[in-house]
Amino acid sequence: MKQARPELLNVPIIQYFSLKKDPFSDNLKASELCDLPSIREVATTVEMVSQNHYHFAFTGPTGSGKSTILRYVCDRQERLGDKVVMLNGGNWGFGEFLRQVMEPLGIDYKAYHPSTMIRLIQQQMMKSAEDGKKVLIAIDEADKLRNDVFFQLHLLACMPDRGEALASLLLSGQDGLADKLVNPLATPLKSRMYPGHYIAPINRQMYRNYVQHHMKLCGLRDDCIDDLALEHIWKATSGNLRSIGMTFRIALQYAANHEMHKIDAACAKAAFA
Numbered sequence: 465m466k467q468a469r470p471e472l473l474n475v476p477i478i479q480y481f482s483l484k485k486d487p488f489s490d491n492l493k494a495s496e497l498c499d500l501p502s503i504r505e506v507a508t509t510v511e512m513v514s515q516n517h518y519h520f521a522f523t524g525p526t527g528s529g530k531s532t533i534l535r536y537v538c539d540r541q542e543r544l545g546d547k548v549v550m551l552n553g554g555n556w557g558f559g560e561f562l563r564q565v566m567e568p569l570g571i572d573y574k575a576y577h578p579s580t581m582i583r584l585i586q587q588q589m590m591k592s593a594e595d596g597k598k599v600l601i602a603i604d605e606a607d608k609l610r611n612d613v614f615f616q617l618h619l620l621a622c623m624p625d626r627g628e629a630l631a632s633l634l635l636s637g638q639d640g641l642a643d644k645l646v647n648p649l650a651t652p653l654k655s656r657m658y659p660g661h662y663i664a665p666i667n668r669q670m671y672r673n674y675v676q677h678h679m680k681l682c683g684l685r686d687d688c689i690d691d692l693a694l695e696h697i698w699k700a701t702s703g704n705l706r707s708i709g710m711t712f713r714i715a716l717q718y719a720a721n722h723e724m725h726k727i728d729a730a731c732a733k734a735a736f737a
Contacts, residue, residue, distance in 0.1 A: 474717055474720070474721060475717075475720040475721050476720075477713075477716045477717055477720045480720040481684060481688065481716065481720070481725075482683065483682045483683045483684060484681075484682055484683035485681070485682050485683070486682065487678060487679075487682040487684060487709075487712060487713060487716060488678050488682075488708070488709030488710075488712050488713055489682075490532075490709070492532075492681075494535065494536045494539040494540065496681060497532065497536055498673065498674050498677040498678070499677075500529070500666065500670060500674070501670070502529065502533060502661075502663050502664070503529075503532075503533050503536055503537075505661060506522055506533050506537055506661055506663075507533075507536065507537050507540055509658060509661065510537045510540075510541060510600075510634060511540075511541070511544065512658075513632050513634070513658050514541060514544075514546055514598050514600050514632045515598070517598070517621075517629030517630075517631070517632055517656075518632060518656055518657070518658045519621070519632055519633040519634070519635070519653065519656050519657045519658065520632070520633075520634055520635070520657065520658045520660070520661075521606070521634075521635040521636070521637075521641060521642070521645060521657060521660045521661075522635075522636055522660055522661040522662070522663060523607075523636070523637055523638060523639055523641050523642055523660065523661075523662055523663070524638070524662060524663030524664070525638065525639075525663075525665075525704070526638065526706070527704045527705060527706030527707055528663040528664070528665065528704060528705060528706075529663060529705045529706075530604070530636045530637070530663055531604050531605075531636070532705075533636070533663065534550075534602055534604050534634070534636045535550075537602070537634070538550050538600070538602050538634075541600050545596070545597055545598070546597060546598045546599070546600045547589075547592040547597040547598070547599045547600070548599075548600045548602060549565060549568045549569060549599065549600070549601045549602065550568070550602045550603075550604070551564050551565070551568075551601070551602070551603050551604070552603075552604050552605055553603050553604060553605040553606045553607070553608040553609050553637065554605075554608055554609070555608055555609075555610065556608075556609055556610060556613065557610050557612055557613065558578060558610075558612050558613050558615075558616045559578050559581070561609065561613050562578055562581040562582065562585065562620070563581070565585055565601065565620070566581060566584065566585060569585060569588045569589075570588070571584050571585065571588060582619055582620055585620060586620070586623060586630055589630040589631055590623075590630065593630065598631075598632070599630060599631035599632070600631065600632050600633075600634055601620075601621075601631050601632070601633050601634070602634040602635075602636070603633070603634070603635050603636065603637075604636050604637075605636070605637055605638075606635040606636060606637040606641050607637030607638045607639075607640040607641035607644065608637070609644075611644060611647060611649070611650075614644050614645065614647065614649075614650040614653055615647075615649045615650055615653075617633060617650075617653045618652040618653045618655075618656070621633060621656075629656075633653075642660065645657065645660075664703075665702055665703030665704050666703040666705065667703060668698060668703075670703075671698050671703060671708065672694070674705070674708065675694065675708070675712070678709070678712075684716075687726070688725070688726055688727060689715075689726065689727040690726065690727070690728050690729070692728070692729045692732075693715065693727045693728050693729050693731060693732040694732075696729055696732035696733060697711050697712065697715070697732050697735070697736075700732075700735075700736040701736075711732070711735045711736055712727075712735075714734070714735035714736075715727045715731040715732050715734070715735040716731075718731045718734045718735060719731045
């Protein structure tokens with residue numbers, strides 16, 4: 465016998481606050497992202513890097529917005545005409561990494577030797593170049609890749625017999641990524657790396673702009689949160705984007721559950737209690 469669905473214990477906040485969409489969502493379109501300086505800086509650099517076939521890496525702590533920035537930049541480069549191969553890094557050796565690159569390039573995988581996989585990938589990238597498309601290989605969570613990947617990545621990005629650059633590499637990850645790039649065995653890759661960028665927490669003014677942007681995006685009125693609550697959330701999250709969004713959603717949920725139509729200091733404190 466089918467069991468009856470239990471009643472919700474939490475009041476749906478979209479209906480309660482008459483919102484247009486989920487507040488502080490992680491799944492925004494590139495056009496909906498808040499215009500933060502870090503996004504502009506990385507996007508400007510990646511455009512230059514792609515034009516000149518350099519490589520670039522940016523790092524930052526968990527929740528700083530690295531994956532969001534990477535998604536935005538890749539979307540932008542595709543609209544500029546690049547062929548973008550985007551991967552989520554894992555605990556892979558070089559052979560598995562090559563297999564992951566082959567799939568989005570439309571190359572059928574067989575148990576090839578790594579040298580054969582490199583040749584097939586390079587041939588596909590050369591076809592893109594002939595079509596007028598630069599290739600950008602973007603790797604999120606690149607810090608998870610094993611050291612042997614960084615020692616051999618340069619082999620993938622250029623033709624050894626001609627020395628011609630075939631692709632730009634865009635790497636994103638936590639601080640461990642920088643450690644792997646400074647390893648002496650990664651020198652061939654690092655020699656073509658443009659100086660990296662660190663995604664720092666946002667400051668107080670950017671925090672206000674970020675909150676107002678997301679409130680407007682989801683349809684939350686400006687008078688739905690008081691200044692003291694904003695201050696409490698700022699102090700509790702220290703400018704970390706993921707923490708800001710999570711804390712606001714919990715504060716909204718607390719207000720809805722307690723039939724409050726405004727987020728006050730009590731809601732904010734409950735969100736990070």
